[in-house]
Amino acid sequence: MSNTISILIVDDNKELCEILYESINNTGDMRVLATVGDGKAAMDLIRELQPDVVLLDIIMPRLDGLGVLESITSMQGIKRPSIIVITSVGAESVVIRAMELGADYYIMKPFEIGMLITRIRQIYSEREAYDSYLARLSDYRESDSVHTASSGPIRPDTNNAARIVTELVNCIGVTPNLAGYIYLREAVLYGMEQPERLENISGNIYTLLAQKYNTKVRNVDRAIRCALLSAQKKTKNADSLNEDMKETFTLNNGRQPNNSQIINFLVKKASKRLMDARYRQFG
The missing domain is CATH 3.40.50.2300 (Response regulator)
Structure with missing residues (x-):
């Protein structure tokens, strides 16, 4: 550092x-x-x-x-x-x-x-990583706009996946100020890049995040759970929930879904949005 x-x-x-x-x-x-x-x-x-x-x-x-x-x-x-x-x-x-x-x-x-x-x-490391991501995303959007104006649509790449996941995570109420935000966002991206890791999220994805951020697997799991609980609290009394949040809370027979279920749900949702974007781009 x-x-x-x-x-x-x-x-x-x-x-x-x-x-x-x-x-x-x-x-x-x-x-x-x-x-x-x-x-x-x-x-x-x-x-x-x-x-x-x-x-x-x-x-x-x-x-x-x-x-x-x-x-x-x-x-x-x-x-x-x-x-x-x-x-x-x-x-x-x-x-x-x-x-x-x-x-x-x-x-x-x-x-x-x-x-x-x-x-x-x-x-501090999470905050720096997020600020760096926002800067890259801003640069990407600017270059995307210039490229589109001058030479038509550009090919989707990993930035599109990152943007879609960021939007989804924010949509379910998990915002960047929450400690588990970075963990949840990166867990979904790992799941999109290597779906086989979703078979054992704790062993395959949390372990990577724990190594990356010099923490323990249980701390990753706890931070994500705390962020999700905060998101649920913020939205449960709202007049109407957004559709993404509604879906996450009907995953487990009406009970509170666990971290793995929500990560799997977000991977599926983000992957579909990415495929739809590619279809619109080239279809």
Whole structure:
């Protein structure tokens, strides 16, 4: 990792802040910009310092962690930081609400410092990979537009598959701010490229993702599940669900489908859309 990861610690536990400050600064690839103990001051520092990652407690004076997440959601004009919630609050309603508001990961106290540092690197790497993907996609769309205007349609390639999968994943409510977004998106792409891997998603696809992002298979599975639960929560009370979301929730006799079922569904859906696009292109 070539860049130093800048971090803001937001927690009213001064002793914990001191431990995190020393441990993170000793990594060599991370730097703590500041520590702060209340949400109002945290928002000022987020705007001023624009950290890559914010470590955020939930229970704090003046403005709690959920309030900070809400404020970050409405920020304009600056790059949104990645958010790792570190808290002793384990209520499911709070976890779900934090994920809905854009938390990238949720860690319960007490935790191992080494595990936290690994998560910071993982989430930063995912964010960099996604930003790089968006840049490539933007360049591709620009070149696509120019090429189409000058010499007619161009041949579909892997960029088309990536675009289709990205649109589908977003359609079912799994957005880039969720920790499992990159895992789910790449799992579907792996399944499209090598359908035989779908026979054992945990062994064949999660293992690849765990190696790529220097994490464990169970963490990949858990991040995808958390992202899907957040997506379900965001859409289940809507007046009407989009058709892709409706289909995913009727896969398993009306019960919540598991990760493998949803990945298989998305692979099938994306592959059909890609074939349809090719048919329209050359048919």
